[in-house]
Amino acid sequence: MSAREESVYEKLRTSLAELEEKLREGKSGEREVHPRILAERTRRIAREPTRLDRAPDSISCIVFERSGRRYAVQLESVDEVGPMSRITRVPGVPAYFLGVAARRGRIVAVVDLPLLFTPDARSETDAEHLVMASNAEVVCAVAADALHNIIEVNRRTIAKAMPTFPPLVQRHTLGVLEDRTVVLDLGSLLSDRSLRVEERG
């Protein structure tokens, strides 16, 4: 053990001994706090916190749920979130296209993400919300059962996508949060060629 390590352990031991003494005396484990520190702490708490989204690695995401799965998508890729419109089924397209809906005069395809990622996924309920997204090429709506909060996610805290994820998810995910939320890059997902329906004749 190096001398440096020894000194760290020594300090720890001292601290523990002090704590033990205090507890024995019936005091709280906290160190005695000087009123000046308290005042300083109060000021610090009262100060408006540094905005998290200013952090360069932070992204704002809206979290929603569909068929028991949680997804987060970057706010920048979302045009609008609204109640589910009446969906018209489109015959002959893959099942993950729930159909088309009218939205601001446009006719928009509605995608069921769990069905897209795992075709055997069952959607028990009718979705109640639409998360509208578009980029230069496509305009799409994603079906959601429930909308959750908007969160700030630090890119560094997102765990990498698991290798067991379906390939499509792997390609278009930023990773997974600890509460199982899959963070998606919706813009790139919607532009994925494999999503396109382009039948000839």
Place this chain on the structure above:
Amino acid sequence: MALDDAAFEALCETLRNEAVEQVERIGTALLLVERGAEGTAREQLIDEAFRQAHNMKGAASSLGFTHTARLAHAIESVLASLRAMDYERTPEVFDTLNAGLSTVHHALRVDPNPDPDLVIMEAIEGLEAVLLASKPSPGVPLPAPPPPPVVRPADGITVATRSRSPQSILRQHRAAAEAAAPSRNVSAGYNEPKTKHSEPPPHPLASSPLVSSHYDAAPIPAGFGPPPVAFSPPAVGPYGPPTGYVARAEIGGITPPPAPVLSPGTSSGSAPGTSAGSPGTSAGAAVAAARSMAAGGSERGPNPTGQLPKIPNAAAPLRSSTEETLRVSMKKLSALMAQVGELLAARVRTDQRLAELRAVLSAEEERLKAQTAIRAMVRDEAPAKLEGWSERLVEVQNEDLEHERLLVRRLREIVRAFEADALQSTILSGQLQEDIRRIQTFPLASVLEPLPRAVRNMARESGKMVDLVITGAELELDKKVLEELRDPLYHLLRNAIDHGCEQPGIRTAAGKPSRGTIRIRAEHRGDVVTITVSDDGPGVDIAGVRRAAIASGLATALEAAEMPEHRVLELLFAPGLTTRTEVGELSGRGVGLDAVRTNIERLHGTVTVESRQGVGTSFVIVLPLTIYVVHSLLLRIGEEQFAMPISSIQRILRISATDVLEVERTHAIVVDGRPIALVPLATLLGLPVELPPPPERIPVLVIGIGETRCALAVREIVSDQTVLAKNLEPPLVRVRNIAGATILGDGRVVLMLNPIDLLRSASGRDADRFRALLPRVENRPKPRLLLVDDSFTTRALERSVLEVAGFDVVAVADGNEALSALELETFDIVVSDVSMPEMSGLELCSNIRQNDRLRRLPVVLVTSLGSDDDRRAGLAVGADAYIVKSEFDHEVFVKTVNELVGRA
């Protein structure tokens, strides 16, 4: 001619819209110059403004918009001098120029009325004054102004005199002509001082062979004006060399429509500073004189005749047929349309709220009933000992009840008002959607209408005889698409006249009619529109194209020689390829086939060419539709509705299961004597098949394109509607069988079917699934029945009864015809009247019985002769049944016939 008038109107409207844009561009350029653009930027801006003014002048004079042309000319002249102008002086110049630009709007409204107009004259005079003042003093050298100022008063007089053809005088505004024509002095005096620029020749004069040849021969002054339309300065320069002018004179003859459209005398030649070399000067001078008088132009000398021309007030009468138009960007319109979509969605939600409100109302009504009952109970049945309490209770309940009543009454009022409002908003939003739809789409006719006139002129110019046949002009397309189509169509037409129509002599020699025919055919097919421009000319000169490809370096000699014909045809669209070498060909006017292809591709369409030697050439443009109006039938399949374009539906039938034949394990029905494949539409779409239950007839749509036809069975035809259809958007780039979608008035999205895809999907479809749904389908062929009756009504009645019963009925009018039919065809039974001309039913029956082949054929006699003797006579000749019309009963009749053919 109505069409020509309409076409002229359309052209005028185009000109006006274009001119407004040009004014805007000039204004913008001037603004930038005024703000201090310097050096090259300044020059470029002035050049741009000059170009716009010049183009405006050209277009205006070609349509006889004399005021606009003159104003444009004055603006052009000032712009030309602007470069040289010193900076201190320019603010006033800009003011005058802007005033002139504003007056263009007025001139556009006044034109093509040739009467002098005070407002325009003032504007022109203002511009002329600027021009005059801008003339540099002799000591100051000019920094090379773009057009060298030319003053040729003498030439002007000469040419002006010569060009005063009877034609021009005839067309000239009479008062002006009278005022000015006799006076050379006035003309010269007017022209002399301010001459700055030469003036383009007026087209109509050039179109006269006499004048035209004269021009060709005449010495052309160096500063002679350019043709108004085709030149774009400064590339060729408005003051181009004489040769350019000669070429232009020829083209000039093509462009302008005939007499009533253009008034040659009013050509822009009248503008100040006209180097009198302009052939339009006589007329110009006339107008100028008139104008000078109108303006009280004392400085220009007295009116020689003393006759005052009509002076219009500033607000010259507008052309009654002109509708005010407003240019609106498509983006704004699309936004508006999107808003309407939202409005519809909101209305659907309103319906929902209304339903909720109704539910509250009915709940309250129920409660009110219950309350009333309780009150009665408490009042009548409360025990005596609680008397005091009971009274209190009744009181409280009375108050409650009153309150409830009020509430219910109020709720009822609200619901009623709400219902009325909802209905109103339905109507309004429907109208709004329809109106915006109309704004966004226009009939193809708006592009095609001017074409017949153009073709006539082009053909006349090239000495050919050509008819233009247009079909499908009523097709409505997105405005943007129409605008982009205009140039390619014009070019293809020019191409067709130039390359696709032989001279009458050659055509006659080839055994063709001397008049060539060019056809423009527009069709709506599913999610595309095809526009075919075809001619009946010699076909593409394949060898010539090969040679041209080699000459222009597109292919080596070997490649060209080995290239298959379709690839050679493709080369026509290559940039830079032309099979013609002469200058001035009709089809050599700027855009080539490569530009046609570029334009069409910009619309995400394709253009292909087909050619047959000696038969003709067709250019086929296929455009995908982003938005289109289509009259459709709404169909119900299961829960969903679909729209089918009516244009693709050939027939709508209602069939019963017995009409269905089985052919090669597929189903068919006979339409117009020919079997057509029958498929449930739901099967093609991969949806669960649901058809009306057996006693009901099945709605069937016969769709077809050309010879390919198919009958589609549906659950229900809901209605027919004109809808605004849109393409689906990526990621749904193209979905089989679906052409697009439309949003109905209630906010629902209904998919538009693609008939071409459906026809393809229908081929090779197995019929098993369908068979299960048609329990009464007979697998054996229907029994054939020969119906003989001389009464049309009886035949029709019996035929309908028998057909419903599943017989294939052939009806004839008497016994002789029946015997002929029996000889030619095989029947399972004969049903015949007795009393008929020529051969009675009895004779027919007897004949049948005597014929070895027909002896066993069952015969039913149906007759009004009901006596026992008649019956006996009937049975005696061998009839199997004898039915008296007075006792006629459908069921008995059918049963009898069925029994006799063994179908009981």
